[in-house]
Amino acid sequence: MPESKKAVGTRAKKIIRILAEEHPEADCALDHRSPFQLLISTILSAQCTDARVNQVTQSLFKKYPTPEAFVQAESEDLEEAIRPTGFFRNKAKNIQACCASLIRDHGGRVPETMEELTALAGVGRKTANVILGNCFGVPGIVVDTHFGRLSRRMGLTQESDPVKVERELADLIPPEEQVLFCHRMILHGRQVCGSRKAQCEICVVEMVCPKEELPS
Ligand code: SF4
Structure with a gap:
């Protein structure tokens, strides 16, 4: 049976909090002055x-x-x-x-x-x-390859089309959290949940993550 929206929302809230504690420094990684x-x-x-x-x-x-x-x-x-x-x-x-x-x-x-x-x-x-x-300062979900992969593994979406992922996650993540949440997901993808290797054994969201679509 597919998970209820409420269950996914509850998990999203926990993941937002855990990643905020784990990656408080996450920010735009591209140097820019304007x-x-x-x-x-x-x-x-x-x-x-x-x-x-x-x-x-x-x-x-x-x-x-x-x-x-x-x-x-x-x-x-x-x-x-x-x-x-x-x-x-x-x-x-x-x-x-x-x-x-x-x-x-x-x-x-x-x-x-x-x-x-x-x-x-x-x-x-x-x-x-x-x-x-x-x-x-306009809220929005940045769906790059890391963000899409992590969202699916965390069971926050089942979509692979970036526009659909963006839409679903924009519904799930409160507007004021969206920009930083994306930076944190991208950083987490780079450091822990890589495309070829998911390091679940050291991952801070391991307890709440359903670990969908893991690499074999
Ligand atoms: S528990 Fe595993 S699959 Fe889930 S986010 Fe962490 S590393 Fe990725």
């Missing part, structure tokens, strides 16, 4: 580690400090600068198109709504939620 820098960093973070993005952006933002500078860059130069993050041709194209839209439609500023953000090149709901939550 919504614009976080937007570019998040586009670069697709299929790349945050640590590598941070290495690249150290010099990138000195060379290209504004949307105008990215638009005016020679595409080969920009591709070379972001090459270590992978998929660099596509990312360079998206970044230049995104910056052109920022200048044309938003006065060079990063917009503050989901609709406007997802209209930008290279920006999906995940990236938009990162910007909204970390820069503008």
Whole structure:
């Protein structure tokens, strides 16, 4: 018999509390000084580690400090600068198109709504939620690969489609908890509940986690 909504909600509450105690320091792992820098960093973070993005952006933002500078860059130069993050041709194209839209439609500023953000090149709901939550204080669920995997293992959702996971978890997690909860889940996925190895024996939520879909 499927679990009741109430049982899942009770487990979610316990997991929120336990992870808050375990990872009080969890925060956005991408270095940034402005919504614009976080937007570019998040586009670069697709299929790349945050640590590598941070290495690249150290010099990138000195060379290209504004949307105008990215638009005016020679595409080969920009591709070379972001090459270590992978998929660099596509990312360079998206970044230049995104910056052109920022200048044309938003006065060079990063917009503050989901609709406007997802209209930008290279920006999906995940990236938009990162910007909204970390820069503008708008609640939202950031579903990256860690978050989706942990939510399923913890029995908080059975969905694999990121938009459906986002919707279900947004119903389950109180709005004021959502941004930090996502940071904590992502950190927990990196440190303890990895895609190939779930270290249940040292995991703080072991007592409440149903351990669904574990790797064999
Ligand atoms: S108990 Fe195991 S499956 Fe559940 S979150 Fe911890 S490591 Fe992951």
